[in-house]
Amino acid sequence: MSSTDLTGSTAIVTGASRGFGRGIATALVRAGAQVTGVARDREELARLQSELGDSFTPVAADAADPVTAGQLIDACRPGILVLNAGVSPLSRPIQQQSWQSFSRNWEIDVQHVFHWTREALLAPLAPGSIVVTVSSGAALRGSPLSGGYAGAKATIRFISAYAGAESERDGLGIRFACVLPQLTPATALGATAVAAYAAREGTDVATYLRNAGPALTPEQAGDAITGLITNDVKGDDAYLLTAAGLHPVT
Secondary structure, eight states, rough: OOOTTTTTTTEESSSSTTTHHHHHHHHHHHHTEEEEEEOHHHHHHHHHHHGGGHHHHHHESTOOOHHHHHHHHHHHOOOEEEEEEOOOOOOOOOGGGOHHHHTOOOOOOOOHHHHHHHHHHHOOOTTTOEEEEOOOOOHHOOOBTTTTTHHHHHHHHHHHHHHHHHHHHTTTOOOEEEEEEOOOOOOHHHHHHHHHHHHTTTTTHHHHHHHHOOOOHHHHHHHHHHHHOOOOOSSSSSEEEEEEEEEEEO
16 A cells, blocks of 8 residues: 555545645545545636546535535545635735735635634544644745735644644544645745745846745645645644655744
8 A cells, every 4th residue: 555545535625726725636636535625716626626537526615614614524524624725915015905905814714724623623523534724834934025924824823733732632633734835936826926025126036936946836735745644643743845845843
């Protein structure tokens, strides 16, 4: 059996229609899991299903809706839950943000992780299940052109750690892990941010990327997270994800 063999496993991936979510859903299916992918873009989900076949079930819904979280946790009882959904921030310095634009990632990214994590603990998911929350490297370094994005992503890491502690306190046996991907031009969100930061530094995108080093791809993210899921290390954990793989964050 392969070290990443997930045959017989059931997974839910939020934000599955594009970027990292698409890469994660694809990697999980190829490892043998039955994957339900949640996103608002019905057409992109249908395209992904045509690529992945019957092992992928598309659900066009708002991942930040608590009803969606409760219904799908009850219906699917996943052993693997990957919380990746989020929205692109407005790429402007703080004085050019409104409160609505500044707080957008709190309203979507954080709220979605809160609802799904709460449902995973309340259900509860079966012992041995894993919940992977996708944060951002910005949670470690800040993100001055993204409003409240960095703080929102830091809070996702806190929620994962808090939930892991509650799982341990109650003897639930659910593992919680948080992955913090580095900035990359390989996603729509990342491409916009890279262009903004290159302009802020007075350089072109090609130079900025050359200085940043190898770019993380959705395929690499999918493989890394699949590997993390099949690793039987227990307890709360957080990892920075780069093109070179996962690196524990303390």
